[in-house]
Amino acid sequence: MPRRDVAVVVGLAGLTTLLFVLVAIPSTLARIQRVDDSFLRQMVSIRSGPLTAAAKVLNFLGLVYVTLPVRLAVAGFLALRRRWWHFSAFVGAMVLSEALIGTLKGVYDRARPPASLVHTSGGSFPSGHAVAASVTVVAAVIALLPEGPKRYVWGAGATAFALLMGLSRASLAAHWLSDAVAGVLLGTTVALGTAVVVHVIRERRAAHAILAHASTASPG
Numbered sequence: 001m002p003r004r005d006v007a008v009v010v011g012l013a014g015l016t017t018l019l020f021v022l023v024a025i026p027s028t029l030a031r032i033q034r035v036d037d038s039f040l041r042q043m044v045s046i047r048s049g050p051l052t053a054a055a056k057v058l059n060f061l062g063l064v065y066v067t068l069p070v071r072l073a074v075a076g077f078l079a080l081r082r083r084w085w086h087f088s089a090f091v092g093a094m095v096l097s098e099a100l101i102g103t104l105k106g107v108y109d110r111a112r113p114p115a116s117l118v119h120t121s122g123g124s125f126p127s128g129h130a131v132a133a134s135v136t137v138v139a140a141v142i143a144l145l146p147e148g149p150k151r152y153v154w155g156a157g158a159t160a161f162a163l164l165m166g167l168s169r170a171s172l173a174a175h176w177l178s179d180a181v182a183g184v185l186l187g188t189t190v191a192l193g194t195a196v197v198v199h200v201i202r203e204r205r206a207a208h209a210i211l212a213h214a215s216t217a218s219p220g
Contacts, residue, residue, distance in 0.1 A: 009193045016185040023108065023125060023178060036176035040113055043171040052117065055168035059118050062129035062165055067136055074140050086143040089198040097135040097190045101128045104186075113173040120174050127166060127175040130183025131190075134162035138191035162187065 022028040060066065071094050078087040105123035112124040122128070137158035145151040166180030175183075 005192070005196050005199075009189065009196050012185060012189040012192065016182070016189050019178065019182050019185060020104075020126075023110075023182070032178050033176075036113075036178055039170060039177040040173060043173070047171070051171065055171050056118060058165050058168040059129065059172060059174070062133050062169075064132075067132050070140075071136060074143060078143060083143075085198055085202050089195045090139050090143040092198065093135050093139040093191045093194040096194060097131055097187055100186065100190070101126070101131050110176075110179070113176055116174045117172040118174050124175055125179045125182060126186055127169050127179040127183035129169050129174075130162065130166040130180045131187040133165040134158075134184045134187030135191045136187075137161055138188050139195070142191065142195045159188070 023032060071090075075087060075091055075094075078084075078090060104126055105128070108125040109123045110125035112120055138155065141151060141154045141158050145154055162184045166184045169175040169180045169183075170177045
């Protein structure tokens with residue numbers, strides 16, 4: 001359903017762009033910061049051993065030592081099965097997301113929350129963990145599962161995992177809430193957007209091949 005998929009990507013891209021613009025404007029950032037401060041205070045007030053342990057597990061799952069092998073495994077599987085269009089969409093999403101993380105962190109250079117419970121480095125906005133988690137799981141679902149109910153079920157699970165990753169970053173004071181939301185939006189948009197672009201290219205090439213075949217097969 002290309003029209004529906006394009007509409008979803010455009011909507012997500014619009015929300016993502018809006019949040020990034022609002023964070024870039026000092027006056028609106030001040031309002032967002034008040035929400036972030038309030039959310040962090042709430043997270044600190046409900047901290048407990050089990051919740052912190054669960055958040056630290058998610059922190060570990062978002063590290064490059066985990067995400068990179070997963071990405072290589074998915075890409076390797078697609079290559080072995082010669083599913084080159086799916087391979088292109090998946091690898092393209094990974095490369096684009098990694099390029100955006102470093103670039104955007106450098107541009108915004110936002111300070112992180114105080115007293116993080118885990119090691120952090122670099123700027124706070126957007127959350128690299130949230131971007132990496134969301135783009136990896138969403139792109140993997142698109143690449144590995146065919147269109148249908150099963151893909152939607154796994155897609156919902158991937159989205160839930162990405163949201164939990166984002167919340168865990170905020171609960172650990174590794175990121176502000178807006179950092180996490182921006183990361184999930186950005187990663188999901190990149191995964192879906194790359195898949196749509198590759199699909200459009202594939203369909204156009206198929207249409208051109210059909211037209212070329214028809215022109216050579218027709219008499220005269």
